[in-house]
Amino acid sequence: NGATLSGLSPKMIHRYSRHLLLPDFGVEGQLKLSKSSILVVGAGGLGSPVAMYLASCGVGCLGIVDSDIVELNNLHRQIIHTEAYVGQSKVKSAASSCHAINSSVKLVEHREALQAVNALDIVSKYDIVVDATDNLPSRYMISDCCVLLDKPLVSGAALGMEGQLTVYNYNGGPCYRCLFPTPPPSTACQRCSDSGVLGVVPGVIGCLQALEAIKVASAVGEPLSGRMLLFDALSSRTRTVKIRGRSPLCPICGENAAFTRENFQSFDYENFTQSPMSDRSSEKLNL
Amino acid sequence: NGATLSGLSPKMIHRYSRHLLLPDFGVEGQLKLSKSSILVVGAGGLGSPVAMYLASCGVGCLGIVDSDIVELNNLHRQIIHTEAYVGQSKVKSAASSCHAINSSVKLVEHREALQAVNALDIVSKYDIVVDATDNLPSRYMISDCCVLLDKPLVSGAALGMEGQLTVYNYNGGPCYRCLFPTPPPSTACQRCSDSGVLGVVPGVIGCLQALEAIKVASAVGEPLSGRMLLFDALSSRTRTVKIRGRSPLCPICGENAAFTRENFQSFDYENFTQSPMSDRSSEKLNL
Amino acid sequence: MHLTLEFGGGLELLCQSTKIHSVDVKPKPGEDKLAMRDLLVWVKSNLIKERPEMFMKGDSVRPGVLVLINDCDWELCGSLDTELEEKDNVVFISTLHGG
Amino acid sequence: MHLTLEFGGGLELLCQSTKIHSVDVKPKPGEDKLAMRDLLVWVKSNLIKERPEMFMKGDSVRPGVLVLINDCDWELCGSLDTELEEKDNVVFISTLHGG
Ligand SMILES: [Zn+2]
Ligand SMILES: [Zn+2]
Numbered sequence: 123n124g125a126t127l128s129g130l131s132p133k134m135i136h137r138y139s140r141h142l143l144l145p146d147f148g149v150e151g152q153l154k155l156s157k158s159s160i161l162v163v164g165a166g167g168l169g170s171p172v173a174m175y176l177a178s179c180g181v182g183c184l185g186i187v188d189s190d191i192v193e194l195n196n197l198h199r200q201i202i203h204t205e206a207y208v209g210q211s212k213v214k215s216a217a218s219s220c221h222a223i224n225s226s227v228k229l230v231e232h233r234e235a236l237q238a239v240n241a242l243d244i245v246s247k248y249d250i251v252v253d254a255t256d257n258l259p260s261r262y263m264i265s266d267c268c269v270l271l272d273k274p275l276v277s278g279a280a281l282g283m284e285g286q287l288t289v290y291n292y293n294g295g296p297c298y299r300c301l302f303p304t305p306p307p308s309t310a311c312q313r314c315s316d317s318g319v320l321g322v323v324p325g326v327i328g329c330l331q332a333l334e335a336i337k338v339a340s341a342v343g344e345p346l347s348g349r350m351l352l353f354d355a356l357s358s359r360t361r362t363v364k365i366r367g368r369s370p371l372c373p374i375c376g377e378n379a380a381f382t383r384e385n386f387q388s389f390d391y392e393n394f395t396q397s398p399m400s401d402r403s404s405e406k407l408n409l
Numbered sequence: 410n411g412a413t414l415s416g417l418s419p420k421m422i423h424r425y426s427r428h429l430l431l432p433d434f435g436v437e438g439q440l441k442l443s444k445s446s447i448l449v450v451g452a453g454g455l456g457s458p459v460a461m462y463l464a465s466c467g468v469g470c471l472g473i474v475d476s477d478i479v480e481l482n483n484l485h486r487q488i489i490h491t492e493a494y495v496g497q498s499k500v501k502s503a504a505s506s507c508h509a510i511n512s513s514v515k516l517v518e519h520r521e522a523l524q525a526v527n528a529l530d531i532v533s534k535y536d537i538v539v540d541a542t543d544n545l546p547s548r549y550m551i552s553d554c555c556v557l558l559d560k561p562l563v564s565g566a567a568l569g570m571e572g573q574l575t576v577y578n579y580n581g582g583p584c585y586r587c588l589f590p591t592p593p594p595s596t597a598c599q600r601c602s603d604s605g606v607l608g609v610v611p612g613v614i615g616c617l618q619a620l621e622a623i624k625v626a627s628a629v630g631e632p633l634s635g636r637m638l639l640f641d642a643l644s645s646r647t648r649t650v651k652i653r654g655r656s657p658l659c660p661i662c663g664e665n666a667a668f669t670r671e672n673f674q675s676f677d678y679e680n681f682t683q684s685p686m687s688d689r690s691s692e693k694l695n696l
Numbered sequence: 697m698h699l700t701l702e703f704g705g706g707l708e709l710l711c712q713s714t715k716i717h718s719v720d721v722k723p724k725p726g727e728d729k730l731a732m733r734d735l736l737v738w739v740k741s742n743l744i745k746e747r748p749e750m751f752m753k754g755d756s757v758r759p760g761v762l763v764l765i766n767d768c769d770w771e772l773c774g775s776l777d778t779e780l781e782e783k784d785n786v787v788f789i790s791t792l793h794g795g
Numbered sequence: 796m797h798l799t800l801e802f803g804g805g806l807e808l809l810c811q812s813t814k815i816h817s818v819d820v821k822p823k824p825g826e827d828k829l830a831m832r833d834l835l836v837w838v839k840s841n842l843i844k845e846r847p848e849m850f851m852k853g854d855s856v857r858p859g860v861l862v863l864i865n866d867c868d869w870e871l872c873g874s875l876d877t878e879l880e881e882k883d884n885v886v887f888i889s890t891l892h893g894g
Binding site: 133136137138139140141142143144146147171174175178179180194195197198199200201203204205206222223224225282283316317318319320321322323325326329330332333334336337342343344345346349351356358359360 | 429434482490604608621
């Protein structure tokens with residue numbers, strides 16, 4: 123077995139032994155994982171378990187992008203941050219936690235907001251993108267960017283007592299715009315800061331996002347492409363539904379799409395969705 | 410609203426604001442959570458997210474019981490432990506992580522194996538028990554103990570690419586023995602150390618266990634009693650199935666059950682299941 | 697025709713926070729079939745108690761709402777023209793953006 | 796009779812690691828119904844390729860295996876005597892203990 127283990131050091135063989143034992147994963151899955159690079163957009167409720175599980179499982183390179191600062195009211199769900207980091211950069215805090223779990227993973231800290239002007243540069247350095255953001259304009263922007271750069275996108279969302287999960291732009295599957303060509307009215311766009319969220323709900327969805335990213339990176343199993351998982355925490359019911367495929371008419375990924383990198387960089391996503399990317403100005407609690 | 414907020418300090422109102430905003434949870438849910446005490450049995454793959462999410466969400470008292478030492482090959486899935494704690498007590502490591510996330514939670518460290526001789530003493534101090542162990546005799550022992558002390562039991566398991574979850578002994582629902590009166594042949598009892606486990610699979614199940622514990626503690630939603638969630642990571646499929654209710658003939662929780670605390674304390678669970686509680690002697694990797 | 701209708705992602709707030717509705721819906725007089733187009737009108741009149749513009753826009757659902765018939769995106773089976781069958785399950789779910 | 800049989804929790808290893816089996820099973824000659832009792836015998840002869848004692852014990856499944864008929868514990872609908880119907884889904888799943 124010396125040959126098949128090449129590429130894994132004795133320390134890796136020990137650390138990941140429970141993965142290597144898996145017939146469906148094994149040495150090949152671990153090697154692919156160790157060569158993959160994954161970008162996590164958002165170090166919040168979803169990003170916390172995503173980054174921690176991707177670090178612990180041994181991806182080669184893990185990038186984290188976020189411009190936010192850790193606040194006390196994040197800690198009820200954002201388990202990657204500790205009280206000691208309140209007031210400091212979320213990316214710095216998240217990278218520190220990931221490094222403590224697995225110092226052999228290369229961590230890249232992007233302490234800035236992912237926006238149309240910098241997204242192509244940042245995303246192009248990774249194989250897979252995980253959307254762990256909390257707002258609508260970022261979701262359109264990340265999906266468009268992933269189509270332009272041909273990167274699979276693991277997209278999760280959580281609000282209140284519900285969560286949703288799917289993989290976009292994978293293996294000929296749909297992009298976010300194929301499903302949602304027109305943004306919803308801005309009055310329909312609730313955030314965790316407006317409506318609340320039970321802390322462990324993004325935990326469940328974030329773990330499932332990490333799983334999908336691992337499956338894509340290691341080429342194991344069937345990723346949730348063309349399917350969407352819907353989770354209701356109150357009833358503990360989950361359904362996996364079949365969703366539409368890539369739309370030939372999609373303005374971004376369709377057959378005659380004429381959306382260029384230049385179009386992307388100058389596209390005003392906040393105006394398109396009538397919704398802001400950052401909610402720090404709207405933080406309030408009405409009881 | 411001063412009256413309904415009584416019991417929550419201004420700092421708690423700030424920290425848990427995203428919970429308080431939830432119509433289905435709110436101040437009442439948070440207050441109940443802050444008054445609850447939960448015991449997590451096992452600080453491993455399942456126990457990691459369970460303890461972290463229960464600490465972050467603000468339970469009043471969190472007990473963790475485990476006699477194991479952190480090993481490097483735990484870290485691919487046990488995200489509560491860092492490299493710095495390899496060689497040290499899992500309970501010490503887990504409590505330290507939970508304290509860093511939320512210093513207002515009372516943490517109780519039980520650095521010992523939960524066994525028939527000490528289980529009644531330890532479990533009686535808590536309202537809810539989470540079974541996050543990795544072996545069959547512990548599962549029977551914990552369930553029997555929870556029946557004797559009338560504690561709801563949130564039970565999760567993960568192996569390979571699959572996970573299972575249910576709540577036992579809740580509101581007249583079944584106990585573990587109602588479902589599995591006879592132990593399986595010991596050759597059917599695989600562990601993570603024998604067969605491997607994809608690290609994020611106990612992550613998914615552990616988050617779902619934390620959710621069920623939160624629902625029971627806060628009296629919100631429908632806990633998974635009389636139902637079982639089955640998760641297949643390869644296909645990302647989940648099914649929630651209806652399982653049998655409490656069996657009138659159950660030797661532990663049935664109508665004519667004569668199983669006493671004395672019987673419990675002298676019951677040999679390892680002999681009953683023909684399977685050991687600790688697997689440290691059998692640690693090996695055959696590639 | 698007996699149908700199970702489910703609302704999620706916040707749409708349940710439009711119908712008094714009830715997520716699952718077990719309903720009987722009759723086809724329009726003179727017709728023997730019920731299309732999704734007709735069901736939407738029925739839902740708007742019978743179940744939606746507030747802000748109907750958060751449910752419908754024109755004769756379809758508003759942008760951002762997924763419609764699933766028996767766990768399958770209605771875009772795959774005819775959208776507004778889909779003809780419903782006895783015991784069908786129809787889910788209306790608003791897409792979430794939080795995290 | 797067309798049935799979908801699923802194996803999980805490690806039981807799929809007994810049938811060449813295939814989790815989902817779409818099968819046609821005939822009732823015994825002279826009978827017009829198929830009971831779970833008969834299905835178990837059919838599965839043991841036709842799908843189980845190794846260690847049959849990990850699937851059955853006596854005329855039922857071995858301890859530690861849950862049987863679900865259309866997502867419902869077979870203990871709730873007659874166990875071995877349950878009569879199957881066209882297109883039923885039967886799951887055999889071994890309980891897990893790992894963590
Ligand atoms: Zn598209
Ligand atoms: Zn019982």
